[in-house]
Amino acid sequence: MNSDLFKYGILLLLLPILQVGIFNNIDFMGHINPYFYIIFVFVFPVKNSKTILLISSFLLGLFIDILTNDGGIHTFSLVLISYIRLPFLRIITGKSDLDQAQFNIRDLSLPVLITWITILTLLHHFFLFLLEQFSFAQFGNLLLKTLLSSLFSIVLIIFGLQLFLKRRSNA
Amino acid sequence: MLQLINFFSNNKTGLLFVLLEVIAFVFILNSHSYHQSKYLSSANGISGSILKKSNSINNYFLLNNKNKALVKENELLKNQLEHTENQAISSINPLSKYKYTAATVISNPYTKRNNVLTIDKGSLDSIRPNMGVVLTNGIVGITLKVSRHYATVLSLLNNQAKINAKMKNSHHYGSLHWNGKDFTSVNLEDLPIQANIKKGDTIISGGKSVIFPEGIPIGSISDFVIDNKSYTNISIHLFADFSALHNVYVVKNSKKEEQLELEQNSVHE
CATH class of the missing domain: 2.40.10.340 (Rod shape-determining protein MreC, domain 1)
Structure with a gap:
């Protein structure tokens, strides 16, 4: 538990720097950026308490918002998906009684993992862009931006997840 | 009302979730007003220095373009100086x-x-x-x-x-x-x-x-x-x-x- 706390504390500080230093500068096709930092919600162990996840997500979102002058849009969207990540996992796997103590993200089959990440990423990006423009005007544009940006994020997150999980299973 | 209190005391994560979302939303509303808090903006020292570092890395790859832009600007300013040489030079005027x-x-x-x-x-x-x-x-x-x-x-x-x-x-x-x-x-x-x-x-x-x-x-x-x-x-x-x-x-x-x-x-x- 203690080493976990340390590990995810480091991740909490590292992800904002990666996001602002690298991923926010990609500007693919002019304005498409991946939001890689939400990988935090996927790698955070299920066995740990929900309260800690919510508070760390809040802090992570806040760091990103401060660095990008975005007010609270990253905080809001990230806390949202970290609250609904387990209910969604239950729906996708079809197991209403998920054994939280035994559960491990490595046990998920790839299609389930991809579905889970896709749904949460789409939700996160949709709320992020909606809160950014703060109106329902140009709704088509909003959906397009959500889709393109999500595609980018999902690929990066799945790739990053493979690295993260592989490295830890060898250790 | 009692039911509501019961619901939240049985559901502490839910309460925390609502609380955090409300705080985030207040930050969003704040950012839409002109007088946003200084500490939640990138003008504070820590995020300033992180941004500066990441900018200096990016700059390295963009040096060529920036040089070109500066040369262009120099050219423009030189031309302006040519034009104003015989007139009162307002930009160097100490009273400007x-x-x-x-x-x-x-x-x-x-x-x-x-x-x-x-x-x-x-x-x-x-x-x-x-x-x-x-x-x-x-x-x-x-x-x-x-x-x-x-x-x-x-x-x-x-x-x-x-x-x-x-x-x-x-x-x-x-x-x-x-x-x-x-x-x-x-x-x-x-x-x-x-x-x-x-x-x-x-x-x-x-x-x-x-x-x-x-x-x-x-x-x-x-x-x-x-x-x-x-x-x-x-x-x-x-x-x-x-x-x-x-x-x-x-x-x-x-x-x-x-x-x-x-x-x-x-x-x-």
Whole structure:
């Protein structure tokens, strides 16, 4: 538990720097950026308490918002998906009684993992862009931006997840 | 009510979730007001230095382009000097009320609806809130929050920015406002129908505010519609490339207080 706390504390500080230093500068096709930092919600162990996840997500979102002058849009969207990540996992796997103590993200089959990440990423990006423009005007544009940006994020997150999980299973 | 309390005491994570979301939402609302908190903006020291580091890495890969832009700017300034040599040189005139401080943009989002830049000069370089930030070929924005070494700038590409501008060839004024779609163009609003405009006309800064000097070129008219005897949708193609801002100048108007005080007093009488 203690080493976990340390590990995810480091991740909490590292992800904002990666996001602002690298991923926010990609500007693919002019304005498409991946939001890689939400990988935090996927790698955070299920066995740990929900309260800690919510508070760390809040802090992570806040760091990103401060660095990008975005007010609270990253905080809001990230806390949202970290609250609904387990209910969604239950729906996708079809197991209403998920054994939280035994559960491990490595046990998920790839299609389930991809579905889970896709749904949460789409939700996160949709709320992020909606809160950014703060109106329902140009709704088509909003959906397009959500889709393109999500595609980018999902690929990066799945790739990053493979690295993260592989490295830890060898250790 | 009792049921509600019961529900939340059985569901502490739910309560925490709601609480955190409410806090985040308050931050969002705050960011939409002009007076946003200094500590939640990138003008604070820690995020300033992180942004500066990440900017210096990116700069390394963009040196070539920046050199070209600087050479171009030099050329422009030299030409201006040629033209003004025989006239009174207002820019070097010691009585000129505008002083310029060079600054580097260390964070430059331009694809959001409301963009806020960060520059690497702050109160130690006598930067204060509400100063103009300009280029030789455009207006960048107005300083918002200032810390010792950094300042944030409300970009022209922000819903809250309304900047006074006028036609180069007449004295008709309007105000610039960004519609959030394309970072290469802004709209000119409230221009009276009496102004005779055509495509390609140049728009310069108006000098009606105490923030910007008059006569900085901003852009040219790329399109306009006349509807019900007034101009609607005059789009201005910006001369400055907002996706590649690097070296900017902060304008200090040394007679700003004097002018504001005079105007204030005149209103009260």
